Amino acid sequence: xxxxxxAKKRARQDEKKRIHNRYxxxxxxxxxxxxxxxxxxxxxxxxxxxxxxxxxKLAKKNQWHDNKAGNLKSKLTKFVNSxx
Numbered sequence: 001x002x003x004x005x006x007a008k009k010r011a012r013q014d015e016k017k018r019i020h021n022r023y024x025x026x027x028x029x030x031x032x033x034x035x036x037x038x039x040x041x042x043x044x045x046x047x048x049x050x051x052x053x054x055x056x057k058l059a060k061k062n063q064w065h066d067n068k069a070g071n072l073k074s075k076l077t078k079f080v081n082s083x084x
Contacts, residue, residue, distance in 0.1 A: 021063055028054040035076060041083035048080050 002008045031051045038044040052073050059069035 044080045
């Protein structure tokens, strides 16, 4: 356990960030799964930009690697286009 006051504060901040990051990652993963289950092209087309925004935010904050985000966006876009 931390001994210094600053180390204790850092531990508190890290825990808070961990929970925050976990929420956004889980929300994005759930949205991606929801998009992949869609069969209606119109509905998927309107939902895709929201999912892409989530993925971009995670990549911007270095939660996910840029390449992972790019690959995901590409695959999801291909999937939505194949629904037509």
